[in-house]
Structure formats: C-alpha cells, structure tokens
Amino acid sequence: MKAIVYERTGDPSVLKLVDRPVPEPGAGEVLVRMAVSGVNPTDWKARRSFPLPAGWQIPGQDGAGVVEAVGAGVDPDRIGERVWIWEAAWQRPWGTAAEYTLVPVRQAVRLGDASFELGASLGIPFLTAHRCLTAGEFMPDTLRAGALADHTVLVQGGAGAVGNAAIQLARWADATVITTVSSAEKAQLAASAGASYVINYREQDVVEEIRKIAPDGVHTIVEVSPARNAPTDVQVLRNGGAVCAYADDGASELTVPIRPLMMSNARWQFVLVYTEPKAAKAHGVRDVAAAAEQGGIRVGTDAGLPLHNYPLADTAAAHEAVESSVVGKVLISTSDA
DSSP, X not given: OEEEEBSSOSSGGGOEEEEOOOOOOOTTEEEEEEEEEEEOHHHHHHHHHOOOTTSOBOOOSEEEEEEEEEOTTSOGGGTTOEEXXXXXXXXXXXXXXXSEEEEEGGGEEEXXXXXXXXXXXXXXXXXXXXXXXXSSTTSOSSOOTTTTXXXXXXXXXXXXXXXXXXXXXHHHTTOEEEEEESSHHHHHHHHHHTOSEEEETTTSXXXXXXXXXXXXXXXXXXXXXXXXXXXXXXXXXXXEEEEEEOOOTTOSOOOOOHHHHHHTTOEEEEOOGGGSOHHHHHHXXXXXXXXXXXXXXXOBXXXXXXXXXXXXXXXXXXXXXXXXXXXXXXXXXOOOO
C-alpha cells in the first residue's frame, strides 16, 4: 500500500510517500481502506514536535473509508461498512494518510450515505466543538435538535474549522449563535455555516453589538484566542456562563480579572479533545454521528467551509496549507474507496 510516513520530526519535508505491506487487524481492530484523510493543525504540530514511540508515524487523526477486514472479537458484518475515523494517530503510528489504516473498532463510526469528504472533516473539529458546547454550567451533556433552544452561544472566530463546527452544531441544536470574524469574506462563510449574527471585530464594537443581541450575556463562549479575547469575554459572559478555550493562538499565558469572574460565578474551561473525559467524548462521537446522519452538518463553501483537496503524494503541501492557516478544510484523497 502507499502511505505517508515520517521517521523524524521536522518541517513538511520529513513526510515521505512509501510502499508498505497492508497490515492485518488485531483483536478489537478494523482495517479501513481509506478514501479521504482530513488534515488539522494538530497534525503539523505533532509532526514538528511529538515523539515517535514506534520510530515512524503515518500522520492524520481524521478520515473516512470502508471497512475491509476485522480482527478477533469484531462483528464481521462491519466489513463493507462506510465509516468515519477519529483519533487514528493519537499515541499510535497508524494515521489516516495512507491507502489503509488500522483503528480500534470504536474509532470507526458508521457514516451511512454521507460523503467521505464530510466524514473526513468530522473528528477533531466537531468533537472539539461538541465539548465546547457541552462543558458549561448552562449547557447539556449531549446535543440534539432543540437541546440549545433558549441558549445564546458566542463563537469567537467563526470562519475557522472548529468555529464552523461549533456554529453548525449549535444551530442544529437550535441555539442563537453570535460569531466574530475579521473580514467580509469570513463573515459570508460564517453566515453560510448558519450563524444568527456575525460581527466584524475589526469594524464593530464587539461588546456593544453582543449586548444588543443578548443583554444578559451569552451562555457559553467557544474561544479560539483566549489571551487576546479575555477582556471581551469577561464583559459579555452571563452569570454562570463558561468560556471554553480550545486553542492558544500562540500565547503561553492568560490573564483574567478575578473579582468580576468570581461575582458572576464564571467558568473557564480548557479543551483538548484527546484527553477530555471518556463519557464526554462518547457523547460527542454519538451526537456528531447523529448530526451528520440527519443532515445537520455539512462541508463545502455553501456550508461556510471551503474544501481544499490534495492527492496523497502532495501531503506535504496539504500540511503547509494548514500550517499557513488556509481558510477552509484541507483534505487528502488517499484512494478510490
């Protein structure tokens, strides 16, 4: 099989297209013939600095394809099933940037008739967004249609992959969604994702605009840049609300005012999907799968998430695009599964 492998950390030049034997699934595993691999910032960050316990790594946490074989203890009826994959390469060498990969059976989720492109876009962004939307005091543990009715959510940075996922999931659950962006182009993407209100923070007073929409403040904030946005977040968070930060935007420290947040019983929740509580992750996988099956989440420009497709041989270029913060979702075509 063809696979992208790196044997040392570094820039995209360490990624090599190689031939490897097709692996056999062990107990509790499935072999998936990959169709599409999704690329996330976590992939290039891992490539640059994470250790390689096996001495080699196939990158890619997310992807979609067809189950080709199963290991001991796995229902053989799963062979031929179209699936989406999450966390393939977390502390394992078998990522999704290959013609085939191995994953524990629970990490291969039924995709149904949804496109492989959608399936490869679900894992990291949508599971992260789900955690951000369910961790707060006012927020439910699970999402479904109507779960966030009468809730107002602020998504800081609505044109990014997680921001887009948060908008789509929150709207699927019937929340009022306010989002911030930095340009007219990104405003259009956020609106296409389903945002109820879009604020250009370069041209408008964010606090003033949010207070017009939600005089009592927002229930939860999905935060891409906590250090930069903390002053705004403190002013627009309602009593008992939560700021759920999933990225650092290059900052290493965060300063917040203690007394105002204490008075409002506010919560700051930091989110990393790999290490979130097992029950929360299980809820996320189930809910994201349901949203995809029901048509509640989409990909493509008309969903506010332009797609950028690369062949497997150009995985280095795909990584460079994500590392350069291209707007949209970067996907790698791995085979014709």
